[in-house]
Amino acid sequence: MIRIIAALAGLVFAGVALLAFFNGAYTALTEEPQHSADHEFHLEAHGPKGGFSFDGPTGNWDIAQLQRGLKVYSEVCSACHSLKFVAFRDLEELGYSEAQVKAFAATKQVPGIDPNTGEATTRPGEPTDYFPSPYPNAVAAAAANNNAIPPDLSLMTKARHHGSDYVYSLLTGFTDPATFEKDGKRLMEEFPDFTTPDGLYFNPYFGNLNLAMSPPLVAEGQVTFDDGTKATVPQMAEDVAAFLTWTAEPKLVERRQTGWGVLVFLLFATVLAYFAKKQIWAGVKPKKKA
Amino acid sequence: MSFPWAKEYTPASGFTKWIDEKLPLPRFVYNAVGAGYPVPRNLNYMWNFGVLAGFCLVLQIVTGVVLAMHYAANAQVAFGTVEHIMRDVNWGWMLRYMHANGASFFFLVLYLHIFRGFFYSSYKAPREMIWLLGVVIFLLCMATAFMGYVLPWGQMSFWGAKVITGLFSAIPLVGEPIQVWLLGGYAPDNASLNRFFSLHFLLPFVIAGVVILHIWALHIPGSSNPTGVEVKSESDTVPFHPYYTAKDGFGLGVFLIIYCVVVFFLPNMLGHPDNYIEANPLSTPAHIVPEWYFYPFYAILRAFTFDFILEAKLWGVLAMFSSILLWFLLPWLDRSPVRSGHYRPLFRIFFMIFVADMAVLFYCGGAPAEEPYVMISQIATAYYFLHFLVILPIVSSIEKPKPLPYSITEAVLGSDKKAVLGENTQPAT
Numbered sequence: 152m153i154r155i156i157a158a159l160a161g162l163v164f165a166g167v168a169l170l171a172f173f174n175g176a177y178t179a180l181t182e183e184p185q186h187s188a189d190h191e192f193h194l195e196a197h198g199p200k201g202g203f204s205f206d207g208p209t210g211n212w213d214i215a216q217l218q219r220g221l222k223v224y225s226e227v228c229s230a231c232h233s234l235k236f237v238a239f240r241d242l243e244e245l246g247y248s249e250a251q252v253k254a255f256a257a258t259k260q261v262p263g264i265d266p267n268t269g270e271a272t273t274r275p276g277e278p279t280d281y282f283p284s285p286y287p288n289a290v291a292a293a294a295a296n297n298n299a300i301p302p303d304l305s306l307m308t309k310a311r312h313h314g315s316d317y318v319y320s321l322l323t324g325f326t327d328p329a330t331f332e333k334d335g336k337r338l339m340e341e342f343p344d345f346t347t348p349d350g351l352y353f354n355p356y357f358g359n360l361n362l363a364m365s366p367p368l369v370a371e372g373q374v375t376f377d378d379g380t381k382a383t384v385p386q387m388a389e390d391v392a393a394f395l396t397w398t399a400e401p402k403l404v405e406r407r408q409t410g411w412g413v414l415v416f417l418l419f420a421t422v423l424a425y426f427a428k429k430q431i432w433a434g435v436k437p438k439k440k441a
Numbered sequence: 442m443s444f445p446w447a448k449e450y451t452p453a454s455g456f457t458k459w460i461d462e463k464l465p466l467p468r469f470v471y472n473a474v475g476a477g478y479p480v481p482r483n484l485n486y487m488w489n490f491g492v493l494a495g496f497c498l499v500l501q502i503v504t505g506v507v508l509a510m511h512y513a514a515n516a517q518v519a520f521g522t523v524e525h526i527m528r529d530v531n532w533g534w535m536l537r538y539m540h541a542n543g544a545s546f547f548f549l550v551l552y553l554h555i556f557r558g559f560f561y562s563s564y565k566a567p568r569e570m571i572w573l574l575g576v577v578i579f580l581l582c583m584a585t586a587f588m589g590y591v592l593p594w595g596q597m598s599f600w601g602a603k604v605i606t607g608l609f610s611a612i613p614l615v616g617e618p619i620q621v622w623l624l625g626g627y628a629p630d631n632a633s634l635n636r637f638f639s640l641h642f643l644l645p646f647v648i649a650g651v652v653i654l655h656i657w658a659l660h661i662p663g664s665s666n667p668t669g670v671e672v673k674s675e676s677d678t679v680p681f682h683p684y685y686t687a688k689d690g691f692g693l694g695v696f697l698i699i700y701c702v703v704v705f706f707l708p709n710m711l712g713h714p715d716n717y718i719e720a721n722p723l724s725t726p727a728h729i730v731p732e733w734y735f736y737p738f739y740a741i742l743r744a745f746t747f748d749f750i751l752e753a754k755l756w757g758v759l760a761m762f763s764s765i766l767l768w769f770l771l772p773w774l775d776r777s778p779v780r781s782g783h784y785r786p787l788f789r790i791f792f793m794i795f796v797a798d799m800a801v802l803f804y805c806g807g808a809p810a811e812e813p814y815v816m817i818s819q820i821a822t823a824y825y826f827l828h829f830l831v832i833l834p835i836v837s838s839i840e841k842p843k844p845l846p847y848s849i850t851e852a853v854l855g856s857d858k859k860a861v862l863g864e865n866t867q868p869a870t
Contacts, residue, residue, distance in 0.1 A: 158831050208706050
């Protein structure tokens, strides 16, 4: 009895699934397949030439690069983007001394309370403070940016697929849709109706190709690096992508170094466990016929 | 019950004698996972995953309890406290990655354990109760994992909670009130987060309780084995300790190596980038997908796109829940007296097709809800139900199994002169 009921239930579920299949197949056969510009002309993110210093299981931070990236963030990105999970004290990991961090923090104004009146005000930052947000709240951020709130950058490289490459590609990827082509096909020939609305900017690395952010890195020398590195657009993009990789995963290198130690120990222990098992079982395993 | 030749616990010192009289806990452990538990001598490495699943449960509880010391289940700050754990708590990044990937590895181990059961018909008499309890454990694990994924309060947490609780709204009449009751509101919010945290903390201990029942039920008939022939004599078994403790120790080492490669080098490989964006009720992610271990069932849910008498959504929900609940019926659907798939040529073919079918469902569950994935998952869903509910009962009654070895000892050594318990290759009917 149970098998008859079960078989009936199975046939019903399978039947309804197949009905849905035939319905879907009919739709697929009779309707034109939809194709869209963002589906066909989207580009996969790629890293800078030679990759990042932290790529691969033995990669490490390039401290000078992270310092340059901090400068790009401070002088360009921070005008619109917050970095709310990073504290000034964290910057000691980028090779700055306690005094340097204190001095850097003091150049930033953070929200505070006036000790005499109790009113909201601002004060110079302390090392324990977090990077201040450029806008007091989300409404202000939206109002100042054509209704598109600039996202917080602390976790950006983990919040996108291939995040470090993505940030680099996006920052260097702004281009003119009129001349853009992929695999020899021109966007405007395939999709003559394609437009980039006013206030948006064409970027093939962005999901729907039109991005609310204007190209932030536009001119060589936009930032002056303290270590004399030439500030080309790809250089600035690479440095800030590296910096944002650090802000998203500050323990990246520590994690991998711990991992190597753990793996060496585990390999050793597992080899021992294997021989222990072999020895214990030696008496009851049948002898292999030669 | 145990076999008559099981070694008896003999306390050696005065102290252990005293303990054994007052509370025979050492005796209990000795009989459960010590030398007092005789186990078939021919278990292969597929029998390692029970112990590994137990290890995963302990790992999740230990890392989870410490994480809970630093986490705050409040929609305003939950996302931030996870980042606090990642950045400021000593070894917090390691605990969190161990816990998040621990869930994935727990499910990996559970799937292997369950598929071992499918192939060797571990669900058959006299082990039905072990199987039923196992399915209960699996369902509890799914609920626990789902609620755990909501806690970081990222975009996938929020929208996952919304989609999964939204399933209940497909139930006619009472659906919407049930969803509101589950969430404590009309959308996931602080009330939902708090109750999910509370239940996520509670359920692992419920799982631990059912695991104890699962192992208790296991110790009554004893472990199954790759031949499916029941134990007949002492020469068919070896004591659990040291033989299987040593084998499980090696298995654990291999497991930990793979697990640690992921934890320390690819910790976000199995997660979704969107969950590093804080929950935002006003912005729907392009593709809402659950964690990978729910993919097959998510594919089944989405396969029903056609209103046939009932609404398509309700079909999907019914099918998704049925797809797991039908495992409860397996002991009575598969009538073959032979347990092991090794001796069932026809079953083996369909088992292979079923494994491939599950792989397809896995793939489609993670793919975007567009063609051709939906059509593929519809075919795969149909096969899933046909396999368990139609093919398996038919195959088990028409198939001619290959001859079984007389005993485990014969299977291992080639001959067995001493079998004493008589003919018991046939499971009780």
